[in-house]
Amino acid sequence: MSDESRPILRLQPGHDKRASTGHPWVYSNEIAMDTAAKALTPGTLVHLQTANGKSLGVATFNPHTLIAARVLSRDPATRIDRDFFATKLERAVAWRQKLYEAPYYRAIHAEADGIPGVVVDRFGDVLSCQLNTAGMALLENEFLEACQQVFSPRAIMLHNDTAARALEGLPTENRVAVGEITGPIEIIENGARFLIDPVGGQKTGWFYDHRENRLLASRFAKGGRVLDLYCFAGGFSITAARAGAAQVLAIDSSEPALKLAREAAKLNDVESAIRFAHGDVFGELARMHQQGERFDLVIVDPPAFARTKKDLGPALRGYRKLARLSAGLVAKGGAMLIASCSHQVEPDAFAEVVRRGMQDAERQGRILASTGAAPDHPVHPFLPESAYLKAEMMVLD
Numbered sequence: 001m002s003d004e005s006r007p008i009l010r011l012q013p014g015h016d017k018r019a020s021t022g023h024p025w026v027y028s029n030e031i032a033m034d035t036a037a038k039a040l041t042p043g044t045l046v047h048l049q050t051a052n053g054k055s056l057g058v059a060t061f062n063p064h065t066l067i068a069a070r071v072l073s074r075d076p077a078t079r080i081d082r083d084f085f086a087t088k089l090e091r092a093v094a095w096r097q098k099l100y101e102a103p104y105y106r107a108i109h110a111e112a113d114g115i116p117g118v119v120v121d122r123f124g125d126v127l128s129c130q131l132n133t134a135g136m137a138l139l140e141n142e143f144l145e146a147c148q149q150v151f152s153p154r155a156i157m158l159h160n161d162t163a164a165r166a167l168e169g170l171p172t173e174n175r176v177a178v179g180e181i182t183g184p185i186e187i188i189e190n191g192a193r194f195l196i197d198p199v200g201g202q203k204t205g206w207f208y209d210h211r212e213n214r215l216l217a218s219r220f221a222k223g224g225r226v227l228d229l230y231c232f233a234g235g236f237s238i239t240a241a242r243a244g245a246a247q248v249l250a251i252d253s254s255e256p257a258l259k260l261a262r263e264a265a266k267l268n269d270v271e272s273a274i275r276f277a278h279g280d281v282f283g284e285l286a287r288m289h290q291q292g293e294r295f296d297l298v299i300v301d302p303p304a305f306a307r308t309k310k311d312l313g314p315a316l317r318g319y320r321k322l323a324r325l326s327a328g329l330v331a332k333g334g335a336m337l338i339a340s341c342s343h344q345v346e347p348d349a350f351a352e353v354v355r356r357g358m359q360d361a362e363r364q365g366r367i368l369a370s371t372g373a374a375p376d377h378p379v380h381p382f383l384p385e386s387a388y389l390k391a392e393m394m395v396l397d
Contacts, residue, residue, distance in 0.1 A: 012032050240297065
C-alpha cells in the first residue's frame with residue numbers, strides 16, 4: 001500500500017490528548033470504530049488523525065485488540081519499508097555500542113526503540129527476534145531485510161511464541177527465518193562465557209536484563225556459600241563463582257537449561273565450585289529449612305508470577321512466600337537479591353511483599369539498591385509499565 005492510499009483512522013472527539021502528546025499506543029475505545037475501521041485487516045498501516053483531521057502519524061492497526069493502534073512515525077508520509085527499519089536499527093545499535101564493546105546485548109526493545117512490539121537480542125552473529133503484533137507480522141519481510149542489511153547475521157531466529165501474539169490473533173511459532181542454527185551458541189557477558197539455545201530456550205534464549213544485577217550480586221559472593229534459585233543457564237551462578245564464591249548451589253526445574261549451565265561452568269573453569277541441581281524451588285526451600293541450611297548470598301530470580309491482572313493477587317502472595325523462605329536461609333550478615341519480572345507487579349507492591357516476607361521470616365536488614373533492567377532495555381517515557389524488571393539487593397541481620 002502506498003503512503004497516499006493508507007486508510008484514515010480517526011479518533012473520537014476529545015480522545016486524542018494522549019496520542020497528541022507522544023504516547024505510542026491508541027486504545028480501541030479512543031477510536032471512531034466505524035464499519036470501515038472494523039473491516040480493516042489486522043496489522044494494516046493507517047494514517048492516524050484526530051476527530052478534526054489533524055495528523056497523528058502512521059500506525060499499525062488491529063481492530064480486534066485493546067491496544068488498537070501503535071504509532072511508527074509521527075510523519076504520516078513516512079514509508080514503512082526496509083530502509084525505515086534499518087534506520088531504527090542503526091540508531092538503536094549506535095548508543096548500545098557505547099555501552100558494550102562486544103556484540104552481545106538487546107538490540108531492539110520494542111516501543112522504546114521506535115519499533116512497537118518487536119524485541120531483538122543480539123548474540124554475536126545470531127539474532128533472536130520476537131514480532132508480537134499483527135502489524136509487524138505483515139512487515140516481517142521488510143524487517144528481516146533490514147536486520148540483514150545492518151547486522152549481516154549468519155542466522156535469524158524468530159521466537160514468536162509469546163502470549164502477546166495470541167492477543168493479536170497470531171499463531172505462535174519458533175523458526176529459523178534466515179540461515180541455520182545447529183546447536184547452542186556461545187555469548188559473552190561481564191567477561192564470562194555462556195551457552196544459550198536460541199531455538200528451544202526460554203524467551204529469546206538469554207536474559208540480558210540482569211547483566212548489571214549479576215555483577216552487583218557477585219560482589220557479595222567471594223569466599224561464601226551461594227544459593228541461586230531459578231538459575232536458568234547459570235548467569236548468576238557462574239558470575240558469582242568467577243567472583244570467588246567458595247561454593248554455589250544452583251537450582252532450576254529445566255534440565256535443558258541446567259545442561260547449558262554445566263557446560264558454561266566448564267568453559268569458565270568454575271565447575272568445581274558449582275553444583276547444579278534439578279528441582280522445584282519451593283520444595284527445595286522447604287527441605288533446606290528443615291536441614292538448617294544457611295548461605296552467605298541468596299539469589300532469587302523467578303519467572304513471571306503474574307502474566308495477567310487476574311494473576312496479581314496470587315502472584316503477590318507467591319512473592320511474599322518466596323521472600324520469607326529465601327530470607328530464612330540467609331546467614332546473619334549475608335546478602336539477598338530478589339527480583340520480579342512480572343510487569344503487572346508495580347515496584348511499590350513488590351517492595352511491600354518483600355518487606356512482609358522478611359517480617360514473616362523474623363529478619364531485619366537494609367536495602368542497598370533497588371534496581372531494574374540493564375540499560376540496553378530502555379523505558380519509553382510514556383510507558384512506565386515497560387519498566388517490568390524489579391530487583392532488591394539487601395543485607396540481612
